[in-house]
Amino acid sequence: MSKKHSENDKHKPHLLANSITKSFGAVQALKHMDFEVNKGEVMGLVGDNGAGKSTLLRILTGVEKPDSGEVSIDGNETKISSPQDAVNAGISVVYQSLALCENLSASENVFLGKEILYTYGANFYPNILKPLNKYLMEAETKRSLENLKVDSIKYLNQKINGLSGGQRQCLAIARAIHSNSDILLLDEPTSALGLSQTEQVLSLIKKLRTADRAIVIISHHLSHLYEVCDRITVMKAGQNVGVFSLHHTSEEEIIRAITIGEVVINK
Ligand SMILES: Nc1ncnc2c1ncn2[C@@H]1O[C@H](COP(=O)(O)OP(=O)(O)OP(=O)(O)O)[C@@H](O)[C@H]1O
């Protein structure tokens, strides 16, 4: 392999979206949108309302199909045509509106869709007749929350309708990473949270940064992004108008890119 080739390989982003275009009728939500995030990196994604942030995220999670463009993981083109494709590709997501089930407990929410069943009578009873192994699910949920140092959710076996917004957000994040994904996408994880709950979620995100995980956070709160991100991608009207390293960029420059849309890719 030539030197040039191996250097190129080294710099392949973990997740790359290349020239993604998506229209809803007359609305062009994404126009040749490029996006990348590396392993070990926390990437912010910002832009005004309607800039196309959530649409990009829904394409990366297989909820929407792009009209054109490709997604690659570690340099390999990856078809994401359904949410299951995204899970198989190691991508998990916490949506803008939290999709937790009010009538289930914390541990049942973490295990929703991948419940642990009692194994006795394994050959005799079909799966739908086997009871849930709530003890094992609770023990696993407790262990994953402890690993994340989330200690504010005391009762894992009670319905979650008594949990605060911050606790719910932490639970939704714990659920997302429980599936062993190495790409975590968060759509406005701190919107609608009070100060201390926001701090709780930001400190959880800092703990999630590991060398083999790529994290993307959509937010309108630049100060929150400055607390946890390495770089920020700015979108305007469905396009990437700049990727900024936060060590070298002031909030004013980011705001200028959001509002005026100056194209300054890779500062
Ligand atoms: N399912 C849909 N049907 C029709 N139009 C849509 C649909 N989803 C998104 N859009 C349009 O696409 C554009 C981009 O929307 P999107 O939700 O991606 O923006 P956003 O950057 O996430 O905004 P916000 O910050 O308000 O969440 C908007 O004009 C929106 O109205």
Ligand SMILES: [Mg+2]
């Ligand atoms: Mg959105």
